[in-house]
Amino acid sequence: MIEVKDLTFYYGKNKQALHGLDFTVEDGEIFGFLGPNGSGKSTTQKILTGILKGYGGKVSLFGQDILSAHTQEFFQKIGVLFEFPYLYANLSAVDNLKYFSSFYPKEQIRSIEEVLEELEFKPDFLRKPVSSYSKGMRQRASMARALISNPKLLFLDEPTSGLDPSGAVLFRKIIEEERKKGTTVFLTTHNMLDADLLCDRVAFIADGEIKALDTPKNLKERGSSHRVVIDYLYQGRREEKTIEAPELEAGIPFAHDEMISIHSQEPTLEDMFIHYTGRGLS
Numbered sequence: 001m002i003e004v005k006d007l008t009f010y011y012g013k014n015k016q017a018l019h020g021l022d023f024t025v026e027d028g029e030i031f032g033f034l035g036p037n038g039s040g041k042s043t044t045q046k047i048l049t050g051i052l053k054g055y056g057g058k059v060s061l062f063g064q065d066i067l068s069a070h071t072q073e074f075f076q077k078i079g080v081l082f083e084f085p086y087l088y089a090n091l092s093a094v095d096n097l098k099y100f101s102s103f104y105p106k107e108q109i110r111s112i113e114e115v116l117e118e119l120e121f122k123p124d125f126l127r128k129p130v131s132s133y134s135k136g137m138r139q140r141a142s143m144a145r146a147l148i149s150n151p152k153l154l155f156l157d158e159p160t161s162g163l164d165p166s167g168a169v170l171f172r173k174i175i176e177e178e179r180k181k182g183t184t185v186f187l188t189t190h191n192m193l194d195a196d197l198l199c200d201r202v203a204f205i206a207d208g209e210i211k212a213l214d215t216p217k218n219l220k221e222r223g224s225s226h227r228v229v230i231d232y233l234y235q236g237r238r239e240e241k242t243i244e245a246p247e248l249e250a251g252i253p254f255a256h257d258e259m260i261s262i263h264s265q266e267p268t269l270e271d272m273f274i275h276y277t278g279r280g281l282s
C-alpha cells in the first residue's frame with residue numbers, strides 16, 4: 001500500500017529533517033511512526049499526502065509513484081487527520097462535512113449523521129461554528145472529516161492528542177473498526193500506548209532516521225531481560241527482589257519464609273525506544 005525508499009527532506013539548505021527512510025506498509029495494516037517532537041513524523045506524513053514536495057527518494061501509494069499521481073481518483077482514496085485541523089472555523093461540523101463530502105462521489109460518502117454519532121459528537125454543537133469547540137471537539141470533527149469519505153488509506157497524526165481518557169478510548173475503538181473494514185492506517189504519535197495498542201508494526205523515529213521497526217511485541221521482547229520481581233516475607237519483614245528468570249529454575253535462590261507474589265517485569269515500548277535511540281518520547 002505504501003512504499004518508501006531512501007526518503008530525504010531538507011527545510012532550506014541546511015536543515016535536513018529526513019535522512020533516508022525506508023519502509024513499506026502492507027494493505028490493511030496499522031503502521032505506526034513513534035517518535036518525540038521534531039523527529040520527522042509530520043514531515044513524513046506531509047510528503048506521503050502530497051502536501052510537501054521537493055523530497056529525495058521514492059514514495060509510492062497504491063502501487064503508483066505519488067509524483068505521477070495527480071488524479072482526483074487517487075486522492076479520493078485517502079483520508080487525513082492532521083494535528084492542525086483542516087476545518088473551516090466559521091462553519092459548523094455539519095457544514096464542514098457537507099462541504100468536504102462534495103469532493104467525493106456520492107456512493108463513496110458515509111452519512112454525516114452516522115459518522116458524528118460514531119464519534120459521540122455532542123448534539124448541541126452540531127450547528128455551532130468550529131471556532132467555539134474545545135480541542136477534543138475539534139479533534140472529533142477532524143476525525144469525522146477523515147472518515148466521511150470511507151478512505152482506503154487513512155493518515156492519522158497524533159489522533160488522541162487533546163482528548164480526555166474516554167475520548168482516547170473511543171478513538172482507539174474507531175481505529176480498530178477501520179482495521180476490521182480493511183482500511184490501511186498510517187499513524188504518527190509520541191503516545192506509547194496508542195502505538196502499542198493499535199499498531200501491527202511500529203517504526204521508532206528519532207532525528208529523521210528509523211532506528212528500529214517491528215511488531216510492538218517483538219520490539220519489547222528483543223530488549224526483554226526476562227526479569228521477575230519477587231515480593232516475600234523474611235524474619236517478619238516484607239522484602240522485594242528482582243532477579244533474572246533463569247535463576248528461578250532451581251527454586252527461589254535466597255532465604256525467605258513466605259512468598260507474597262512473583263511477577264515478570266516487561267519493558268514498555270518507551271523503555272525500548274530509549275534503548276534504541278538513547279532518548280525518551282517527550
Ligand SMILES: Nc1ncnc2c1ncn2[C@@H]1O[C@H](COP(=O)(O)OP(=O)(O)OP(=O)(O)O)[C@@H](O)[C@H]1O
Nearest residue numbers: 011015016017035036037038039040041042043044
Ligand atoms: N517549516 C519548517 N521549517 C524549518 N524546519 C522545520 C519546519 N517544520 C519542521 N521543521 C524541523 O524539521 C524537523 C522534523 O520536524 P517534524 O515536524 O517533521 O517533526 P515531528 O516529529 O512531526 O514533531 P512534531 O510532533 O513537533 O510536529 C524538526 O527539527 C523541525 O524543527
